[in-house]
Amino acid sequence: MLFLALLGLLYYQLFVQNNIVELWASQSWDSMKQNVYYLLAVILIAPINWFLEAKKWQSLINVKANIHLLEALKSIFVGMSFGIISPQRIGEYYGRMLLVNEKRHRPIAVASTLLSSISQNLVTVLVGLSSLYCFFEHFKVLRGIEQISSIWLFAMIAFCTIMYFTIPIWINVLKKIKISLIQKTAESIALWNFRIQFIVLLYAGLRYACYSLQYACLLYFFGAELSLSLVLAGITIIYLVQSGIPLPGGFSILARSSIALFILGSFELNDWTILASTWTLWVINLVLPAFFGLIILRKINVLLIK
Numbered sequence: 001m002l003f004l005a006l007l008g009l010l011y012y013q014l015f016v017q018n019n020i021v022e023l024w025a026s027q028s029w030d031s032m033k034q035n036v037y038y039l040l041a042v043i044l045i046a047p048i049n050w051f052l053e054a055k056k057w058q059s060l061i062n063v064k065a066n067i068h069l070l071e072a073l074k075s076i077f078v079g080m081s082f083g084i085i086s087p088q089r090i091g092e093y094y095g096r097m098l099l100v101n102e103k104r105h106r107p108i109a110v111a112s113t114l115l116s117s118i119s120q121n122l123v124t125v126l127v128g129l130s131s132l133y134c135f136f137e138h139f140k141v142l143r144g145i146e147q148i149s150s151i152w153l154f155a156m157i158a159f160c161t162i163m164y165f166t167i168p169i170w171i172n173v174l175k176k177i178k179i180s181l182i183q184k185t186a187e188s189i190a191l192w193n194f195r196i197q198f199i200v201l202l203y204a205g206l207r208y209a210c211y212s213l214q215y216a217c218l219l220y221f222f223g224a225e226l227s228l229s230l231v232l233a234g235i236t237i238i239y240l241v242q243s244g245i246p247l248p249g250g251f252s253i254l255a256r257s258s259i260a261l262f263i264l265g266s267f268e269l270n271d272w273t274i275l276a277s278t279w280t281l282w283v284i285n286l287v288l289p290a291f292f293g294l295i296i297l298r299k300i301n302v303l304l305i306k
Contacts, residue, residue, distance in 0.1 A: 016288035038221035042214045049210040050076060056119070056203035057096070060112035063191045065105040074296050075099045079113070081293030084286060092117075095293065099300075107184035108191075115189065116166065119197070119204040121243055122164050125156055127208060128240025131233045146299050164201070168192050211285055212236065224269055235266045253282045 050073060058072040067075075075096040082091030093113045100109045133153050171189045215235045216228060223232060238259050245255045257278050264274045 031100060035221045035223075038217040039216045040285060042221070042281070045210050045214050045217075049207055049285065050289060052203050052207045052210065053116070053229050056200050056207070057116050059196060059199055059203070059239070060192065061100075061105070061108055061116055063196065064108045064188060065100065065102070067100070071099060074293075075109075077289050077293035078296055079293070080286060080290040081297060084290045086170070089117075098297075108188035111185045112187040114185070115192070115197070115200065116204075117202045118164065118167070120207065122160055122201065123204045123208045124236075124239050124243050125160055126219065127236050128243070129153060129156055131236040134236060135233050158211060165197055167197070208239075211281070212239070214285070215277060215281050218280050219264075219269070219273060222273040222276045224273055224277075226267055226269065231264075234260075234267060238263055253279060256282070 017071055032100060054069060054073040054076050057076060058067055061067050061072070075098075079092035079095035079097055080089075082095035083089030097106050100106050103255045130153065133149060136149070147192050164259050168190050171186050212232060212235050216231045219226075219231055238256060241259050241263075242252065242256050245252070257275055259276050260278050261271055265271065
């Protein structure tokens with residue numbers, strides 16, 4: 001139902017509110033040629049983004065296993081191949097675990113994928129909430145409640161951060177569940193300390209900066225003429241809102257497109273610029289590595305966990 005609702009909303013935004021065909025025809029292709037260096041920057045940043053995700057996962061799993069960076073990168077790609085067709089990209093857990101040869105290390109592979117995802121979501125929430133506050137403050141939406149809003153923002157940031165760094169403590173509850181994989185996963189999480197979690201959060205922050213900058217560069221490539229601060233504020237809010245919508249990675253583009261049209265459209269960007277940027281980023285950062293993952297799967301002929 002959520003998928004159909006988003007599909008209907010996207011259709012309304014494209015063909016009822018606006019005529020996307022006319023917008024495409026009116027696009028200035030000459031300006032795109034002049035701005036091609038933005039597209040080149042996006043392509044160059046993509047491998048850095050993949051590398052940071054691989055390092056993030058490797059930092060976690062190597063507490064117990066000994067995974068080479070190249071193997072970690074392959075696991076990331078294979079995980080994306082499964083994640084693109086599963087809700088909230090949950091298939092990434094299975095995909096990343098496939099390339100871990102030793103069965104005794106598979107629980108920590110699952111745990112590492114979990115904490116890697118949590119750290120990335122934490123950055124999305126913290127930056128998104130801060131941007132949302134600044135956005136409301138800029139447009140005087142919070143007039144009269146600035147102090148209360150500031151306290152609420154600080155409390156939310158503090159709460160989320162404390163919950164993240166205390167995961168190895170409160171995860172002990174899962175050890176009581178009499179399921180072997182869950183118990184072993186909880187035991188793996190308990191091995192992590194503040195230093196490892198801080199490093200992982202740092203990698204997550206750098207990744208967030210990478211794909212936010214990619215999004216901004218694509219908007220400029222397709223003709224946006226807004227200040228960088230306003231563009232980044234809109235992008236971080238888009239990521240914040242999208243993070244709460246449980247759709248497979250392959251369909252999450254519908255949610256992001258609709259959200260982007262609403263938020264960036266309020267900055268008077270035309271729909272073509274918004275959609276072209278959103279879909280191009282999706283192809284580069286999700287479809288392309290998922291394709292690499294399929295090649296790796298075919299090469300090693302792994303379909304089921306042995």
